[in-house]
Amino acid sequence: MSISCIYIHKPVLAHVIFMDVISRMAPVGAKINHPCAACRMLRRRCGDNCLLAPYFPTQEADNFVGVHKVFGSSNVIKMLQTVKETEREDTVKSMVYEASARLRDPVYGSAGAIFHLQKLVKELESELDLIRARVLESQEQQNQLLRILMDVHHLPPISPFEDIMFDCENLI
Ligand SMILES: [Zn+2]
Numbered sequence: 001m002s003i004s005c006i007y008i009h010k011p012v013l014a015h016v017i018f019m020d021v022i023s024r025m026a027p028v029g030a031k032i033n034h035p036c037a038a039c040r041m042l043r044r045r046c047g048d049n050c051l052l053a054p055y056f057p058t059q060e061a062d063n064f065v066g067v068h069k070v071f072g073s074s075n076v077i078k079m080l081q082t083v084k085e086t087e088r089e090d091t092v093k094s095m096v097y098e099a100s101a102r103l104r105d106p107v108y109g110s111a112g113a114i115f116h117l118q119k120l121v122k123e124l125e126s127e128l129d130l131i132r133a134r135v136l137e138s139q140e141q142q143n144q145l146l147r148i149l150m151d152v153h154h155l156p157p158i159s160p161f162e163d164i165m166f167d168c169e170n171l172i
């Protein structure tokens with residue numbers, strides 16, 4: 001291709017490039033206007049192949065703020081690259097959970113939440129034991145009452161003549 005040829009077709013080439021850019025932008029247009037939460041925070045272009053975009057959508061910016069503070073964005077990217085694509089969503093959920101726990105409790109992080117839940121489980125187990133003991137006690141009382149009622153029903157009926165008030169011998 002000669003220089004003149006390039007020169008002649010330059011406007012056409014420019015138009016083709018322009019149309020190509022427009023066509024590429026069309027499906028990604030929304031993405032350019034709304035980069036993922038990670039790219040928005042890191043002030044970088046959010047491309048089609050953004051690793052973080054599927055896991056940190058624009059509307060969930062707080063999740064990335066948390067993991068960025070705790071792990072650092074480069075570590076988040078490294079971690080995502082080391083796991084299979086099918087495991088990335090769970091990995092991000094774990095990181096988001098750990099980050100929010102670490103921000104809430106900088107000393108213990110998610111371990112603090114686990115300790116708290118274990119304490120709660122022990123308290124509930126104690127309460128459950130107490131309630132079970134009360135249920136057994138109530139059942140025992142109910143059984144005693146039933147035994148008393150059964151005994152009363154099995155007593156022979158009292159005849160008025162057997163009553164001491166009607167005993168003729170005592171009257172005489
Ligand atoms: Zn992005």
